[in-house]
Amino acid sequence: MNDKFRTTTMIVYVFLFIFSHVSCNNDLSILTQTTLSTTSVTCNQENKNRSGLIDDCNCRFDDINDINNKKLYPILKILVKKNYFRFYPINLKKQCQFWIDDSKCVLKDCAVKSCPVDQLPETLRHNKNHHEYVKHRQESTTSECSSNNNDKNSSLGELNKNLSDEHKQTIEKWIQFDDSLLDNFCDIDDETSADVEYIDLLLNKERYTGYSGQSTKRIWTAIYNENCFFMSGSKVYYNLRQKRQNIKDLCLEGRIFYRLISGLHSSISIHLCSNYFFPGYLGLSDHWGPNTQEFSRRFDPKQTEDEGPLWLKNLYFIYLIELRALDKAIPYLEQVAYFTGNETDDEDTKNLLKNQLFNEIRKFANHFNETHLFKDNEQLRYEFKEHFRNISRIMDCVGCDKCKIWGKLQIQALGTALKILFNRKEIHAFQLQRSEIVSLINGFAQLSYSIDQLEKTFKPFINIS
Structure with a gap:
């Protein structure tokens, strides 16, 4: 009996240990693969203080802020000025x-x-x-x-x-x-x-244009309603708050779909708030700059019924997914010619990508693990893909050309990232068009800028940890 009791107790302990490391309240921990690394920017599995984690993975907002603001964003800021990506x-x-x-x-x-x-x-x-x-x-x-x-x-x-x-x-x-x-x-x-x-x-940088009101509201409502995983009782085009409250009841793919769109929405809003137009009054000149009041209106817990910080957390979620796609595509992207006809500029572009950006991406240990999605469910995969395509079509309904350009580019960037993640062929066996590569890098650079601005400009106004 004692041996059996000890054996049973050991099995229970082992189960609890495993469960404590893979379980999470929203089932998203299975989507992160955390590997130990000797580099300075990693997700710490052993740290007992579990505050400030992103979607229950062992990765902190501070980790993303550190690698993005100190390593990746400075490279991306130079890279998007190169002719190939311009x-x-x-x-x-x-x-x-x-x-x-x-x-x-x-x-x-x-x-x-x-x-x-x-x-x-x-x-x-x-x-x-x-x-x-x-x-x-x-x-x-x-x-x-x-x-x-x-x-x-x-x-x-x-x-x-x-x-x-x-x-x-x-x-x-x-x-x-x-x-x-x-x-x-x-x-x-x-x-x-x-x-x-x-x-x-x-x-034509992404910034405030004055495009707002019912037109923009209709665009975003239509985009969010393309989440085919919303509960059947709330599929009608109304009460998006109710739908957001039901997110926790959705399947894993449904929650991911929502978080991707929400994260992109947050990033676009941050661009508008950080590059806001202030008309001159009383002899003062017109000027551009951060609008902290507008940022608070969009994200402050008191003005968003506590949802604003959650929307900002989704920015980090989409950042991790596009980061994972870039990491997975590195073997393919290293073979691209990046041809523009200017040999000096082309070589500089390749150097920035291969010897700087890709090296920094490889060092970051925490990545999105797409293999847990759409297991043996082709219909689910098809619905996810078709509804995302509809979102790209909705962007044609945007009434401001400058807004339309950045909306379409960032949707294509996310679509390209999903194409890379869910591609069943070997990474060398598929092709990306020039516009897909351009949008992927520029789209990730937009997310990178947003995170940089959150830390450097808007951090005093909201706490998302």
Whole structure:
């Protein structure tokens, strides 16, 4: 009896030990794979103080802040200025598929100008394989915009679509280079559309534009309602707070879907708050800067019924997922040519990626573990994918071109990350289009900037640990 009792007791202890290390209140600990590392930035399994952990994984917000703000963000800030990542192809003419776009332009200059056709490289105008890559966007003769010409906010959302002659020549070389690899590319509609235009992201940074009100509310409501895992009793397009309260009752995939969108929403909001436009009054000049009152309105617990800090935590969650996708894609990304025609710039870009960014990513031990999702459930995987595609289509309903560009880019970045994570082929056996690589790095850089701003600008105004 004593031997049996001791054996039984030992089994119980072993079970409790294992359970205490893999169990979590929201089932997300199984999605993190924590490995011990000798590097300075790791998730500490042995630390007894368990406050400040991200989604019950053994990884602290401070860990992410440390590696991002000191290591990754300084590299990404330089990388996105390189020619390969600076220009993003996008179709701004796609019609909204979900409702009649009856929203009125909030800004005076809603009609934007693109480069005239005769000023573009010949291959961009009449490319046999790519159809007509860039088509002249005629200046609108009518406008629904406000007629108040004295409105100082009138040009905040205006898109700068000018390209220098030097940049046009480099893009011409890119098209020729990509043509040689055309049979290896995935079929992405935007990149073969006659209405695709190249936008210089450095001239059109994500910041406050004045685009707000019912139009933006309708966009985000539609996006959140694309979570196909919401409880059947709350699928109607109303009461998103009720749906958020039911998140804990959803399956693992449903909670992940919500946290990804919520984290992206938080990141976009932080960009708007950190780059806010303040019109000059009483002789003062107009200026840009952080708006702490707007940040508090969006995230303060008292003004968000305690949900604001949770939304900010989801920013760290989507950051970890895109970080994991980049880590998984490193063998593939190391083989990309990053061709722009400028040998010096191309080599510098490769060096920043291979010898700096990728090395820092490899050192970070905590990663999202996608293998626990969609186990033997093809229907679930299909629904997840199709509803996410709908979100990318919803972005065509955004009424501000500058907002649309960054919305589509960051949705494509997340979609590319999911494509990498859930790809069943070996990492060398699939292809990413140039726009997917551009969006992946720029999208991650946007998340990186948001986390940097949370720590350096908005930390005194909210506690998320």
